[in-house]
Amino acid sequence: MPHAIFVETGLDAGSTVAAYAAELPGCAVFASSDAEAVGAMPRRVAGFTAWLRSSGEAAPTFIGDNWYEVERGAVRGTPKVPERVTFSLDELPPSAAEFGSYLGWLELAREELAAALDAAGGAPTKALAGIVRQDLASAVLLGSAAPGAAPSDPIDRLYVARDHLTEALERAGPTADGVRRIVRLAIADDLRVAERLRESPR
Structure with a gap:
């Protein structure tokens, strides 16, 4: 089953890309390239949900590791005061x-x-x-x-x-x-x- 990823470029004055699991607010990978960030998402989701469960929180179970990019945006503003991306699901x-x-x-x-x-x-x-x-x-x-x-x-x-x-x-x-x-x-x-x-x- 496919799962959606949002990609944010331009972090850390352009040196970092973030990938966010759309179904898990706060579950993110920060890497030097979008391919690296997206590719690491299955492992990150597994670790994030295990962390939630070990802390007594309910966490969804994801079938399969088919995570793919559905939306991307670039950080605006300045390196000192960046304006982070708003994705469609955020609304x-x-x-x-x-x-x-x-x-x-x-x-x-x-x-x-x-x-x-x-x-x-x-x-x-x-x-x-x-x-x-x-x-x-x-x-x-x-x-x-x-x-x-x-x-x-x-x-x-x-x-x-x-x-x-x-x-x-x-x-x-x-x-x-x-x-x-x-x-x-x-x-x-x-x-x-x-x-x-x-x-x-x-």
């Missing part, structure tokens, strides 16, 4: 049950990133700043005002932005514009940085 509001699951997945992704930061004993400032920027921009799209003065510590800023986004999502609910996209990016980016930290030599 479809999730059901209330799906929304509840996605919030649970987002919390798990945060826990993965927090654990990786603790183990690494340091913070990749640039990567965390990107997550903070994306989270705050997403919260504004959901109708939330920007939080007050940001803490000076990059990890503290991350947690403030994450809490702000969670509150915005909970207030907005599943029918708010762009909810699926916001959750997709937040989960994918958290897991990406967590994996980078774990792969870095101590």
Whole structure:
């Protein structure tokens, strides 16, 4: 059975391509080429669903490994302030049950990133700043005002932005514009940085 992939080009000033599993918001592969990103999707989906189940979350079962690209878009904006791609499925509001699951997945992704930061004993400032920027921009799209003065510590800023986004999502609910996209990016980016930290030599 075929399964859809969305491809986002132009990340990291053009050096990175992201492939997203359309049926699993937050399940993504980041690679140097679109062929590499798309080709790695079956293994990524298997790992992502196993991670969800091991954490007590329900996860769909996918039959076959026929994952193929159905849509692509390029990051706009600037390298410092990128404007991430919105795909057609991002416009479809999730059901209330799906929304509840996605919030649970987002919390798990945060826990993965927090654990990786603790183990690494340091913070990749640039990567965390990107997550903070994306989270705050997403919260504004959901109708939330920007939080007050940001803490000076990059990890503290991350947690403030994450809490702000969670509150915005909970207030907005599943029918708010762009909810699926916001959750997709937040989960994918958290897991990406967590994996980078774990792969870095101590």
